């Protein structure tokens with residue numbers, strides 16, 4: 001089968017598309033024939049060996065896909081021919097992938113393979129952030145950094161579906177338009193978000209900040225929180241640096257900084273992802289979770305997709321088709 005492989009940690013341009021042996025299922029694993037695979041920021045980090053979990057080259061890239069069950073273990077929830085999504089630590093950018101059954105979820109007929117491929121990493125991370133770690137309540141206000149990116153668009157849509165008011169932070173007019181299209185009530189600029197949030201909330205601040213960017217925005221995110229009770233959710237560090245917190249601010253304002261690590265429970269706790277997926281399905285079927293697809297590319301153009309994330313050009317989600 002064809003697969004996208006990292007053969008050295010030299011970045012997106014160094015990945016190769018080549019023939020490898022077909023995926024062999026281990027005990028309890030489902031084999032999924034991949035139709036579409038989502039490209040996410042962690043894939044980019046993997047090409048440089050910079051992700052927190054590092055695999056030694058050569059390895060097949062890709063953390064999420066949508067496709068058709070080719071084979072399933074005895075007494076499985078799935079049967080050959082079922083439409084599914086699947087998530088893996090790596091290996092989804094391939095003709096087929098073997099996945100533990102608890103990481104495979106049913107894809108409703110009304111959701112295309114391309115849309116399905118956009119869902120696992122971003123929407124399940126958004127769910128873990130907002131519902132698991134953030135304890136978001138309907139009527140609260142959420143500020144979303146990187147709101148035109150993969151995690152950002154998913155978070156905007158899910159927060160709105162859960163009844164929150166959503167304020168998006170973006171760095172360009174094009175990205176602002178996308179954030180509005182996916183459901184943000186208000187959009188503010190990355191350079192002025194602190195003042196803009198103050199104006200939009202009558203000085204009250206927001207209940208929740210979802211931050212996949214980090215870097216020098218972090219302190220201003222803390223200053224945007226409602227006191228008492230506001231919380232910043234730490235999701236990622238695309239901005240480059242890992243921020244530090246002067247904890248006296250948390251004491252003085254009765255606010256929280258909470259880490260959001262989806263991979264740990266998703267891959268380590270059987271049943272965790274199924275519970276999340278079941279919670280998302282009604283919103284998916286209602287059309288509230290409709291991932292914006294930036295581009296669908298043939299697998300041979302994987303380096304272009306990774307470069308778009310690297311250069312901060314992506315408007316929504318990039319998808320590879322097989």
Ligand SMILES: NC(=O)c1ccc[n+]([C@@H]2O[C@H](COP(=O)([O-])OP(=O)(O)OC[C@H]3O[C@@H](n4cnc5c(N)ncnc54)[C@H](OP(=O)(O)O)[C@@H]3O)[C@@H](O)[C@H]2O)c1
Nearest residue numbers: 041146149150151170171212235236237238239260261262
């Ligand atoms: N915690 C978890 O469990 C978990 C799970 C999945 C992913 N993540 C992390 O979440 C982060 C976001 O992933 P993603 O797939 O949403 O990425 P993405 O699609 O590339 O979006 C990131 C957004 O961040 C903004 N940004 C600000 N500074 C940037 C910079 N220097 N370079 C690139 N983008 C910058 C951009 O928006 P503007 O240009 O509008 O600012 C961009 O749209 C990554 O760090 C990823 O590893 C965490």
